Amino acid sequence: MKRYKNRAQTTVELALAMIGVVILFLGCINTFVWLNRVMAARQKLYDESRAKAASVPSSKTPDERQVNESWLPKLNTLE
Amino acid sequence: MNNVFIQNKKAQTILELAIFGSILISLLGVLVSYGLRYNYQQLETQRAFRKALGSTATSMEDGVPSSVAHILIEDRHIPSPSDSFSMGAITPLGSSASVTRSAALHKTPDTLAELPITVYTINNQSYSFKSAGFAEASNVNEEAINHYLLVYGETITSYDEATDSWKYYKNGTRSCLELGEPNPITGIAPCLRYSYDKIRYIDSNAGELISQEGMQRQCREIIDSEVCEDGCKRSGGKDCASICGQPINVPWYCGTDGNGATPDTDYIEYDTANHRYAFPVIAKMFAFAKGPSKTAGLQSDALQEIHKEATLRKKEDTNKIETRDEINLTARTTQTMAWKKYGDTTTSMENMTITTVTERKQGRVWKTPWD
Numbered sequence: 210m211k212r213y214k215n216r217a218q219t220t221v222e223l224a225l226a227m228i229g230v231v232i233l234f235l236g237c238i239n240t241f242v243w244l245n246r247v248m249a250a251r252q253k254l255y256d257e258s259r260a261k262a263a264s265v266p267s268s269k270t271p272d273e274r275q276v277n278e279s280w281l282p283k284l285n286t287l288e
Numbered sequence: 289m290n291n292v293f294i295q296n297k298k299a300q301t302i303l304e305l306a307i308f309g310s311i312l313i314s315l316l317g318v319l320v321s322y323g324l325r326y327n328y329q330q331l332e333t334q335r336a337f338r339k340a341l342g343s344t345a346t347s348m349e350d351g352v353p354s355s356v357a358h359i360l361i362e363d364r365h366i367p368s369p370s371d372s373f374s375m376g377a378i379t380p381l382g383s384s385a386s387v388t389r390s391a392a393l394h395k396t397p398d399t400l401a402e403l404p405i406t407v408y409t410i411n412n413q414s415y416s417f418k419s420a421g422f423a424e425a426s427n428v429n430e431e432a433i434n435h436y437l438l439v440y441g442e443t444i445t446s447y448d449e450a451t452d453s454w455k456y457y458k459n460g461t462r463s464c465l466e467l468g469e470p471n472p473i474t475g476i477a478p479c480l481r482y483s484y485d486k487i488r489y490i491d492s493n494a495g496e497l498i499s500q501e502g503m504q505r506q507c508r509e510i511i512d513s514e515v516c517e518d519g520c521k522r523s524g525g526k527d528c529a530s531i532c533g534q535p536i537n538v539p540w541y542c543g544t545d546g547n548g549a550t551p552d553t554d555y556i557e558y559d560t561a562n563h564r565y566a567f568p569v570i571a572k573m574f575a576f577a578k579g580p581s582k583t584a585g586l587q588s589d590a591l592q593e594i595h596k597e598a599t600l601r602k603k604e605d606t607n608k609i610e611t612r613d614e615i616n617l618t619a620r621t622t623q624t625m626a627w628k629k630y631g632d633t634t635t636s637m638e639n640m641t642i643t644t645v646t647e648r649k650q651g652r653v654w655k656t657p658w659d
Binding site: 230240264 | 300302305309312313316319320323324326327330331334335337338339341342344345387
């Protein structure tokens with residue numbers, strides 16, 4: 210009986226651990242995808258507003274010419 | 289035997305995953321840290337460039353600096369999985385940018401406010417310094433003007449008495465040094481050589497942000513005609529020997545007797561064959577700087593004090609046990625900013641300590657009921 214009790218223990222452990230590993234992987238992949246999306250979006254945002262930011266004459270101060278980054282993609286690790 | 293063998297292998301998978309899992313987590317953590325760092329660096333680069341671009345938009349207007357260089361430094365929090373709550377560390381990230389509008393290249397600053405500046409923005413606190421300054425010379429003949437042009441570039445203006453303003457150097461007040469043969473009809477003799485009463489030029493070493501190397505290089509070009517000739521030929525100049533043979537004003541920082549520098553110490557040529565000089569005035573000015581690169585501005589040596597405080601509070605009552613785990617991270621970075629007071633002709637340098645404090649707090653509360 211003892212032998213039967215221990216059977217498939219590895220499978221059960223692996224199944225439980227794999228859930229954790231998969232969640233971890235998904236979280237990391239989502240983080241990487243987010244980092245790339247943010248970088249691409251930021252590059253586009255700055256490129257598109259460049260000509261306007263350099264327009265002359267303008268009463269805008271250098272700080273007002275900064276890009277509002279609040280709309281950039283937000284990180285949701287487990288989405 | 290079999291039973292014992294099976295019993296010994298209990299939880300082997302969990303054990304293996306625990307060992308390899310921790311390595312895996314560390315690896316993924318390193319990659320995430322790298323990604324975040326790269327992301328923040330891109331942000332700093334874009335922001336610095338945008339600031340420079342914004343400044344350039346106003347650089348053609350009167351009364352604003354003709355050129356602005358922006359240096360942006362921000363302390364960023366980069367998490368690390370090897371720390372509790374992935375607390376990580378605070379890393380300073382920086383970027384610099386400068387934009388010159390080609391349409392304004394021919395313009396030279398007329399007033400102090402129009403001189404080029406460098407703006408340091410450290411954690412949203414800005415510090416502005418002039419990166420060049422005005423210098424003047426009197427009674428300069430036309431031949432010597434070419435030497436000034438060689439050393440200081442096309443920044444020369446001359447004073448016009450009639451309008452009380454600085455104009456393109458050929459349009460300023462000048463006196464005739466040598467008259468030609470008089471015109472037989474009008475009787476007026478043309479002037480062959482002029483001397484300008486007062487000229488003004490922009491010296492990149494007369495600003496607030498100066499460097500030892502830049503000052504020494506410029507001094508060598510001014511005091512040693514062979515060094516001047518060499519530079520002139522390399523830049524494709526003509527009549528180099530004649531131009532470099534013309535004496536021009538030696539700046540106070542080069543160190544020559546009676547030029548107003550304090551202390552009034554002469555420079556020394558210690559290697560005649562290679563035209564190597566020692567400039568005691570410049571050396572004394574940069575005595576404060578550590579390391580091989582001696583420049584004013586934000587000094588490279590910085591002190592970062594990291595204080596991590598972990599607190600564990602446990603509270604028990606009749607219903608539950610509550611555990612509160614908190615980590616407070618405080619990073620205090622101390623740097624020194626050094627600059628030369630504008631117009632000062634002594635070896636003293638100004639400096640200030642810039643301290644930035646960045647804090648991060650992470651915590652969690654676990655509540656477990658007794659039953």
